Each structure stands twice: as structure tokens, then as C-alpha cells.
Amino acid sequence: MPTSPPTHLATLGLVALGGALGALLRASVGLALPAMGAMPTGTLAANLIGCLLLGYVAAKVATLSRPPAWLQQGVGVGLLGSFTSTSTFASEAFWLVADASPGLMATYVALSLAGGLALAALGARLGGAPLSHAGGGA
Incomplete structure (x- = not known):
């Protein structure tokens, strides 16, 4: 059933408020964790923390x-959604290759993907979700 216009507007307001707060937090992480050499540690930290928290929130939502x-x-x-930065991640990975740092780019991508998946699973587990999926895959 579609939501009524006032409810829809309130939901959009929650997304906007959450987005503004997430962007401020993301910028704060970037300022607190400057790059280590060419490694974009602020983006890496924000994305890994965001994966953990989003896994947790998704698990909590699923139990309600x-x-x-x-x-x-919200x-x-x-x-x-605004705290994590997939577009920044992709751009920074590209520039690491462009700056002739393919080894560092591979490390950054591997840490981001493996760490993100592991922390999302941990967040989901902390949020109460089982780590197995009934029904299996393809």
C-alpha cells in the first residue's frame, strides 16, 4: 500500500536529515584519518565502519x-548511505592506478571488499541475524 503524501514527505525528510549527518560524519573521518602515503585511509575506514553498521541496521530491520x-x-x-562512499572508493582506486601504484590499488580494493563483506556479516550477526541462509544458492 503506498504511503500518504505527509508520510512520504516525512520519510524524505528523514533521509535528508540522515544524509546530512552522514556526510558530516564522513568528512570528519576523512579529516581525522589523513591518507597514509597514497592509501586513502579515511575512505577505507568510513566504508568499513559503514558496512558494519549497515549490516547491523539491516539485521535489526529484518527482525521487526x-x-x-x-x-x-533515516x-x-x-x-x-551518505557516510559510505562507493563513488569515492572507485575514484581513489582509479587514481592509484593512474599514479602508477597498482599494488597499492590492489591492496586498497582487497581491503575494502573483503573487509566490507566481513564487517557487514559481523554487523548482521550483532544485529541478531543468523549467518546461514536457508534455501541455498543457485
Whole structure:
């Protein structure tokens, strides 16, 4: 059932507020963790922390019969969506190759992907989700 216009506007407001807070937090992490040489540590840290927190929030949302909009939209989509930076990650990986640092780029990509998956799983587990999936894969 579609949401009514006032509810829809309130949800958009939650996403906007969460997005503004997430962007401020993301910038703060970048300032607190300057690059180590060419390694973009601020982006790496923000994305790994975001994976952990988003895994946790997603697990909590999945356990609720009626998850509150502030949790699902405001925190999940807004706050953590703007806190993590896939576009920044991709751009920084590209520039590491362009700057003739393919080994460092491979390390950055591997840490981001493996660390992100591991921390998302940990966050989901901390949020109460089982780490197995009934029904299996393809």
C-alpha cells in the first residue's frame, strides 16, 4: 500500500536529515584519518565502519514486523548511505592506478571488499541475524 503524501514527505525528510549527518560524519573521518602515503585511509575506514553498521541496521530491520521509518530510511538510506562512499572508493582506486601504484590499488580494493563483506556479516550477526541462509544458492 503506498504511503500518504505527509508520510512520504516525512520519510524524505528523514533521509535528508540522515544524509546530512552522514556526510558530516564522513568528512570528519576523512579529516581525522589523513591518507597514509597514497592509501586513502579515511575512505577505507568510513566504508568499513559503514558496512558494519549497515549490516547491523539491516539485521535489526529484518527482525521487526513493522520497522520504524527513522531506522530503515533515516539511518539506513540517509545516514549510512551518505557516510559510505562507493563513488569515492572507485575514484581513489582509479587514481592509484593512474599514479602508477597498482599494488597499492590492489591492496586498497582487497581491503575494502573483503573487509566490507566481513564487517557487514559481523554487523548482521550483532544485529541478531543468523549467518546461514536457508534455501541455498543457485
